[in-house]
Amino acid sequence: MKMPDDEIRAIVAETLAEQHRLHQESIDAIVLKAVASVLASFGIEDDDRKEVRADFQHLRRWRKSVEQAQSYTFKAVITVIVTGLVGAVWLGVKVMLGK
Secondary structure, three states, X not given: OOOOHHHHHHHHHHHHHHHXXXXXXXXXXXXXXXXXXXXXXXXXXXXXXXXXXXXXHHHHHHHXXXXXXXXXXXXXXXXXXXXXXXXXXXXXXXXXXXX
């Protein structure tokens, strides 16, 4: 008894899909194990996830505040330089007009 081509295609497609799913599951397991191993080598265990996340959030807030402080410092330095130049020009103009 010969099977219809559609039925053969369906069986092959189902088999390939199952193989793909199993292959993907094994890849996911390997990647998860590798990441856990790398994190463990840095002293980060699975139970520390919340603390590690909080640490990264704190570092991000710290970095942003430092960047903001640098921005304000840069603006303050520019303001001082411009004010000094304007003051020097003003004094020059006063001296020239005073003669």
